[in-house]
Amino acid sequence: MTFSVAIVGRPNVGKSTLFNRLVGKRLALVDNQPGVTRDLREGAARLGDLRFTVIDTAGLEDATDESLQGRMRKLTERAVDMADICLFVIDARTGVTPTDESLAEILRKRSAHVILAANKAEGSAADAGVIEAWGLGLGEPIRMSAEHGEGLNDLYSQLMPLADAFEARAAAEAPEVDVSLDEDIEDDEDVSYRKPTEARPMQVAVVGRPNAGKSTLINKILGEERLLTGPEAGITRDAISLRIDWDGMPVRIFDTAGMRKKAKVQDKLEKLSVSDGLRAVKFAEVVVVLLDAAIPFEQQDLRIADLAEREGRAVVVAINKWDMEPDKSDKIRELREAFERLLPQLRGAPLVTVSAKTGKGLDRLRDAVAKAHEVWNRRVTTAQLNRWLIGMLEQHPPPAPGGRRVKLRYMTQAKTRPPGFVVMCSHPDKLPESYSRYLVNGLRADFDMPGTPIRLYFRSQADRNPYKSKKKAGPSSLRKHLTGRSSD
Template identity: 80%
Template sequence: MTFSLAIVGRPNVGKSTLFNRLVGRRLALVDDQPGVTRDLREGEGKLGDLRFTVIDTAGLEDATDDSLPGRMRRLTERAVDMADVCLFMIDARTGVTPTDEIFAEILRKRAKHVILAANKAEGAAADAGILEAYALGLGEPLRLSAEHGEGMPDLYTMLQPLADGFAERAAEEAPEVDVNVPEDEVAPDESLPALTDEKPLQIAVVGRPNAGKSTLINKILGEERLLTGPEAGITRDAISVRTAWDGTPMRIFDTAGMRKRAKVQEKLEKLSVSDGLRAVKFAEVVVVLLDAAIPFEQQDLRIADLAEREGRAVVVAVNKWDVEDNKQEKLRDLKEAFDRLLPQLRGAPLVTVSARTGRGLDRLHDAVVKAWEVWNRRVSTGQLNRWLEGMVSSHPPPAPQGRRIKLRYMTQAKTRPPGFVVMCSHPDKMPDSYTRYLVNGLREAFDMPGTPIRLYMRGQGDRNPYKNKREKNAGALKKHLGRKKG
């Protein structure tokens, strides 16, 4: 990435639509109502041969207090200070508004480079608004249609010289680094995939509204990167941020709070929840964040069960622990309820944290890394079959209709999550209770607490190698005798 481009402007001028076009995917939520975007969303932008970081921002509003619009404005102003180039969008059909004039003045003072873009400029109805844009004093307006892709070549023409200048400056400022590799360095564990900045550990933080998800991620990052506040349901998009948490490269998804399906009526909230569910599917570890005051409500159980069904490693974190009075008694009740209500995640880590003060974040980090390692664990076939022999000896499989099911051998077919195949006779008659017996034994024997385990029963067919040969020979002999008789 050679430079960063922040898209700024009033609400509902088409910033998220342009963001989606530049990144080539529908990452940002788009709706007709204004103010959909609230957080900063970053993506890898592509325009011709240019590669850059594009930042979608909340709509600029004329509010400077601690209200939600005021906090959104401060977050957008921070993006303006950080970005190399600001693309200031106005609505060409509406024309220049007093709010546009206020923010044009701010950009002239704070932004390094500003490109003025008049969006929704298709057709003659936009001509008057484009003429008005000259009065903002930001140069010639770029005529765009983010919805239909018009004006992209002109945007490329304006970005090209800026990109070349940023690339030359970066090459001049890059320090020369001597890399010394010590000869006695310990080799990493080859059974686990290496975590790098290009392939970080992917985490999704999910939970009910107002559980403290954004506050927790801000504390991990060490900065106010995500919009927070006392209002429930502030986060709408599933926002991903990259960080090195205690030296571990991670990509953390902040998701919208998930309420019960019956309460989700608005189209925008439905889009937000579906965006959060998509983040769960892309994650490797899912942190289910609970509120210590009202833990393990029905919706929390559904969210945790969803993560398990998607095959993701699960860590349960109980937030707002700093305001809890009877900590020991509450923790004991939590663990008992967890084991009782979520038996499919038996042994999953349960960590108490305070997103406000940062207490317990070191334990949460260790639990996430351990859950990821278990999720990637591979067991050798020899170990599995020795274990299987002991399990069958202790508790033989049932004998439906007087014919005992024989478990012949076992192997691990996949990781992420661990998946095992048992070759047996009559797999269709194996009861679920015996499958659970084997899964629980796997967890204990090979130290795989909490992670989803997939166990498949497969039949081998008839093991007599001469059966088909005998039938074939008998058929040939019968055919030969019939020909001879004729």
């Protein structure tokens, strides 16, 4: 059974804490400061035998203009309209406020199913607030504590009959499915690369400095205003993940908070936001580093790109706000030169110009992401690698430190995601870093692996002389061996 529940209420009543409790993970940022949540965050909730989608929303405030609070309110109202059930949360310790009363009036008009929850209701100090909640006209309030997990049984009791009704309706509206075998599958289909599927979508994280246009870009890819955007820098706080079908490619895309220089990050909430974004990078497969065309490749941009490379993620560099660039031909030449010079560790990575506002260049960005993911998963056979290694050795033999040449014997690929190779050799500790870069650059060029991080490891394999451990034969032992007789 699948249905959706939107958690709504005033700021700082515990919506994100309840969201984390239902999904069983600390996905949403939680802080005593009101207004932490700004975007809609979805998660797979589990309550007893119920499975449903829960939506964490921004706190509803009395703002209807185009200010940040007004745009947050519109986004929350959109979640109310698309959810099957609204879980209206109030603070039992504070009691019912005029804002709660106006929100209750809105929910009665916009939602068919509203469940009232009086949060922070542990202890006798919340008794008065729970009694006041009856006056909202939304039925019996659930007395609960999201922090301590109290009241979830009562929530289950109210969700269960609604869930049964949704399940019956879904069964009645389900179309008939014609199950047939696909006989047109090619026998020679390449199975070395597992393409993204609905069950295992590609994980893509969009990262960059504040106000680079990350949320606007994702909204344009989605085709709807799903994420909060605006001229203010640092609007996004949580790393929001969304499941989308990007022109036939199943993707889970992460919108992350803007990352400023570490010295400038002093606020606790911003530290939590940046930490959440770094976690998204670690779990991603492809990282889109979004730059501003007006100020590209600043020091912080280089740090972010280097972080993605060190984490072993496939990297795509996107230059946003390209529609505002007057001299595009000279600018793109300058960008490519700067990219090769400042980020040699990502040599060959795709550099795509886009406009998140107009949507121009998104098709090229999609192709670049798909190509980077395929290269990130690429596997090369051992036979190909060793034929390649012979040619590289003939073209440029390894050095001979101390008069003893380092011998590279054979090579194999040990892993993918990112590609990792092991070279068995003598004296790996004496092989200079420059020769390792020579081999890595050769791998990129000859096996078409541009941009993706390549890990190259050197392992020692000493010469194995089968007679090394045997004693040297003396005259008596040699005579014994020749005559077949003992010395007696």
